[in-house]
Structure formats: structure tokens, C-alpha cells
Amino acid sequence: MSTFLLPRNIEFGENALEILKGLEGERAVLVTGGSSMKRFGFLDQAVDYLQEAGIESKIIDGVEPNPSVKTVIKGKEEMLDFKPDWIIAIGGGSALDAAKIMWAFYEHPELEFEDIIKVASMPKLRNKAKFIAIPSTSGTASEITAFSVITDTENKIKYPIVSPEIVPDIAIVDPKIPATMPPHITANTGMDVLAHAVEAFVSTAASDYSDALALKAIEMVFEYLPKAVSNGDDMVAREKMHNASTMAGMAFSNASLGIVHSLAHKIGGELHVTHGLANAILLPYVIEFNYEAAKEKFEVVEKTLGVDSLADAVRNLNKTLDIVPSFKAIDWLDYTEEDFENIVDRMSKNAHQDPCTLTNPQEPTVEDMKKIYVDSF
Ligand code: NDP
Ligand code: MN
CATH class of the missing domain: 3.40.50.1970 (Rossmann fold)
Known part of the structure; x- marks a missing residue:
């Protein structure tokens, strides 16, 4: 029920x-x-x-x-x-x-x-x-x-x-309102939409209702986000992205999320990486981590998009949107190599406790969380 x-x-x-x-x-x-x-x-x-x-x-x-x-x-x-x-x-x-x-x-x-x-x-x-x-x-x-x-x-x-x-x-x-976003904010926040839709789709709390909304939102992001970023005046792309965002929201508000969000919340708190950017960088790594546990679901997405690997498709999308592939590549990131071990330890423990971790398809250990941080740095 x-x-x-x-x-x-x-x-x-x-x-x-x-x-x-x-x-x-x-x-x-x-x-x-x-x-x-x-x-x-x-x-x-x-x-x-x-x-x-x-x-x-x-x-x-x-x-x-x-x-x-x-x-x-x-x-x-x-x-x-x-x-x-x-x-x-x-x-x-x-x-x-x-x-x-x-x-x-x-x-x-x-x-x-x-x-x-x-x-x-x-x-x-x-x-x-x-x-x-x-x-x-x-x-x-x-x-x-x-x-x-x-x-x-x-x-x-x-x-x-x-x-x-x-x-x-x-x-x-109202799509006129987000139409004033500059390209980098459009790109980062748009990748937040994709993270919501993918995480809701493979969540252990997914339902027929959330699946329909999440899958459609995934398709819409792949089709319209590059257009909204390259031409901010494309009102069709703006409207599709705005609706996709709300649809992904309907899905994840009910199906909840997964560890992309657990990990992104903590790196946002510790190192001030903006939410969408953190999600964009983490998403391909987490898809790979979860792949076996939610194989059938990921295959549905890959078939819908006509791609062989969702993780690679997300990496390509990031590239198209000028989003860096790793946290190290963010030029203003403020941390030293000596602190790194401590920060990652703390973030991994906290991310493991995040409520979004509960519905991740592959149950992670603190060590798993740590490895995803290290890989994505
Ligand atoms: P923010 O609200 O943090 O805004 C980011 C920047 O975008 C600000 O500088 C803002 O400027 C600017 N901006 C916003 N809209 C426009 C526009 N139309 N034109 C030009 N500039 C604009 O970004 P997000 O929407 O990504 O929100 C991130 C926050 O939401 C995080 O705290 C995250 O943790 C949280 N979050 C909440 C969820 C939920 O379900 N409630 C789910 C996921 C994330 P200005 O301040 O001048 O308006
Ligand atoms: Mn989010």
C-alpha cells in the first residue's frame, strides 16, 4: 500500500x-x-x-x-x-x-x-x-x-x-522565468534534473507512477538540455526542461533518491560545490556502482535513449555542456592534499547516514562511498 x-x-x-x-x-x-x-x-x-x-x-x-x-x-x-x-x-x-x-x-x-x-x-x-x-x-x-x-x-x-x-x-x-539563466546555471541545474530522474527510476521505492514520470524526464533532458544551454532563447527547450524538472520532482518526491544525492549533499556542505555540478560529476560513477543491482532498469533507459552505456552517455552529455569530469578540475575548489584524507573520511561517513542512501539500489558501505569520492576527484 x-x-x-x-x-x-x-x-x-x-x-x-x-x-x-x-x-x-x-x-x-x-x-x-x-x-x-x-x-x-x-x-x-x-x-x-x-x-x-x-x-x-x-x-x-x-x-x-x-x-x-x-x-x-x-x-x-x-x-x-x-x-x-x-x-x-x-x-x-x-x-x-x-x-x-x-x-x-x-x-x-x-x-x-x-x-x-x-x-x-x-x-x-x-x-x-x-x-x-x-x-x-x-x-x-x-x-x-x-x-x-x-x-x-x-x-x-x-x-x-x-x-x-x-x-x-x-x-x-512558467518557462519565461528560467529562460534568463546563464548557460552554466542552465547546465548545472539541468543535470540535477537528470540525477533526480535516474535516481528515482532505479530507487528501491520506485512505482509505476514514478517510473513513467522519471523515464519521460530522462528522455527530455537528453533531448532539450543541450539546446537550452547552447541557445537560451530556445523557448521550446526552456519549456521542456522546466516541465522535465517538475516531472522528475514528482517522481523523486515519491520514490526518493539515491547516493548521488547523499554524496552531493556532503560535498556541497564541505567544499561548497554547487548542487547540480556535484550531481553531474558523481552521476556516471554512481550509475556504474549501481549497474548490476538495477540492471533491468538501466537497460530500459539505455534502450529508450538508444545508447549502449548510460554512464558513458552521461559523460558525453557533461562534455557537451562544458561540465568538468572531476572535482579536481574545478579551479576554485578550496582544499589541500593534507586535508583531503580527513575530508573524504568525514564526507563518506556523513553521506552513508543521508536519508537518500536508504533507497539506493545497491546498498553501499562507508568504504564504497569513499571509493566513489576518490574516483570522482
Ligand atoms: P540556487 O537557488 O542556489 O541558485 C543558484 C544561482 O542561480 C543563484 O546565484 C541565483 O541567483 C541564480 N539564478 C536562479 N534563477 C535564475 C534565473 N532565472 N536567471 C538568472 N540567474 C538565476 O540554485 P538551485 O535551483 O540549483 O538550488 C540549489 C539548492 O536546492 C541547494 O541548496 C540544494 O541542496 C537544494 N535542493 C533541493 C531539493 C528539494 O527537493 N527541495 C532537491 C535538490 C536540491 P539569485 O540568488 O540572484 O536569484
Ligand atoms: Mn537534487
Whole structure:
């Protein structure tokens, strides 16, 4: 017996943002990242649409990539002041993830961060506000998922928080918004989509429902990501990638993920490698590690794509997208050879404990995790 969980509404297609004009309520908080949504006019557009709906809005900006506990607490204070009945997150996965947890703290100000990182500890939300997610990257699918990833910057650990309560009420999947991403962000976040789809497809918790969405998303990434990266104005490619992202999200929010994500979460926390880039580098190694354990599934993907080896097809795709083949090749990576052993030891142990490890088709040991890190460096 299983549940397949989805947000109530997915508003998609060009200009889907306009549905904000018809929203009913009094006050909305808009949560966003650094500057991109302001710079490209989407934030002002959202404020205008809300005004048309008679809704007063307040902006909480400055959510950083890999959002911190501190940012989330600051957002909570502002929400307690303003008392919104809608929380609208507009931006990349970082802004969406941070807004989800600000929301949880706004609904339950007595909670501490330690309380909600425990499994099944999220109390009921929606007593004060409902939640709209508007993704500006075609990547994390936070607009659809029961996940949020918050970083404890002091201890350099990324915490995946999982609860059906934080699945947004409405997802607005408007391809005009991610169309402003520069090529490298399009490439990295697009490889996050591929990692979601592949990991969900071979997950031990996969179902007929998640399989259909995951397999279609894999096909769409191989066809449209190179086009979206080489020509950012290709609106067909942008729309296909945006939909593929949300579809992969529907798959993995239900089927969960695997050790690409366990390993990527820890290297993101320790060495600040962006999430999509870490996934892109790790994915071919993990496919090889998992191949025998999920052979039939991988063969379905290979047949669908018309390739002999999925791992090699991913390596070629990375090359086409100008993504480096190893962590060492990232020129700004900050670590010394003396630290390397310690860092890898720590990351391997932590990655082994990550919730995504539970549904990986091949059960890994800490040593296996370590070997994948060493190989992919
Ligand atoms: P981020 O939200 O971190 O954004 C990365 C960069 O892209 C920022 O500098 C941002 O700028 C810029 N940017 C975003 N959208 C646009 C745009 N349309 N045009 C131009 N620039 C843009 O990236 P991701 O979406 O990859 O999110 C990564 C985070 O999500 C990580 O913390 C990861 O762990 C988490 N994650 C969450 C999942 C979930 O299910 N909730 C699943 C997988 C990952 P600016 O700040 O100025 O807007
Ligand atoms: Mn991801």
C-alpha cells in the first residue's frame, strides 16, 4: 500500500505567473534569492499581479545559495511581523527551500531547528498561510517536493528535511522565468534534473507512477538540455526542461533518491560545490556502482535513449555542456592534499547516514562511498 503525493495545482506554460492576479487573500510575503528575480523584472511583476488581486505584499530577499539556518530564522521573524496568509517563494531551489522552513517556523514559532530535522517531526502547517512555489531554475523541483535542504553553516552539514506538509499548495511552472539563466546555471541545474530522474527510476521505492514520470524526464533532458544551454532563447527547450524538472520532482518526491544525492549533499556542505555540478560529476560513477543491482532498469533507459552505456552517455552529455569530469578540475575548489584524507573520511561517513542512501539500489558501505569520492576527484 502506498501514497503518491502531489501539490494541488500545477500552473504551467508561458505566462503562468499571471494566475497570481486571481489569488484571494490579504497579505503575501515573497521570498527570493540574491538579485536575479528583481533584475529580470519577475519580482515586480509578481508584486503588480498581487496588487491587482488586492493583496498587499512584502519582500524577503537575500536567500543565499545553500540557505542557512540563520537566514531561515530571520525570515520567520519578518513573517511573524507581517502576518501573511500566502507565502510565495520565487527563485532557485535555495529560495524555495528556505521559504518552506520559514513557513514552518512562522506557523510554529516555538519550534527549534533541531526539532524539525528529526524524521516525521513536522507539525501540521496551513493554520496561518498557504504556500506557492515559483521556480526560476529548471533543477531542484522544490516546487513539487516534500523536501527542503538547509545548511548548518557552523558544522558544514546540509540537512535534508522531509515532510508531506511542505509540499507546496500551488506550483507555478512558467518557462519565461528560467529562460534568463546563464548557460552554466542552465547546465548545472539541468543535470540535477537528470540525477533526480535516474535516481528515482532505479530507487528501491520506485512505482509505476514514478517510473513513467522519471523515464519521460530522462528522455527530455537528453533531448532539450543541450539546446537550452547552447541557445537560451530556445523557448521550446526552456519549456521542456522546466516541465522535465517538475516531472522528475514528482517522481523523486515519491520514490526518493539515491547516493548521488547523499554524496552531493556532503560535498556541497564541505567544499561548497554547487548542487547540480556535484550531481553531474558523481552521476556516471554512481550509475556504474549501481549497474548490476538495477540492471533491468538501466537497460530500459539505455534502450529508450538508444545508447549502449548510460554512464558513458552521461559523460558525453557533461562534455557537451562544458561540465568538468572531476572535482579536481574545478579551479576554485578550496582544499589541500593534507586535508583531503580527513575530508573524504568525514564526507563518506556523513553521506552513508543521508536519508537518500536508504533507497539506493545497491546498498553501499562507508568504504564504497569513499571509493566513489576518490574516483570522482
Ligand atoms: P540556487 O537557488 O542556489 O541558485 C543558484 C544561482 O542561480 C543563484 O546565484 C541565483 O541567483 C541564480 N539564478 C536562479 N534563477 C535564475 C534565473 N532565472 N536567471 C538568472 N540567474 C538565476 O540554485 P538551485 O535551483 O540549483 O538550488 C540549489 C539548492 O536546492 C541547494 O541548496 C540544494 O541542496 C537544494 N535542493 C533541493 C531539493 C528539494 O527537493 N527541495 C532537491 C535538490 C536540491 P539569485 O540568488 O540572484 O536569484
Ligand atoms: Mn537534487
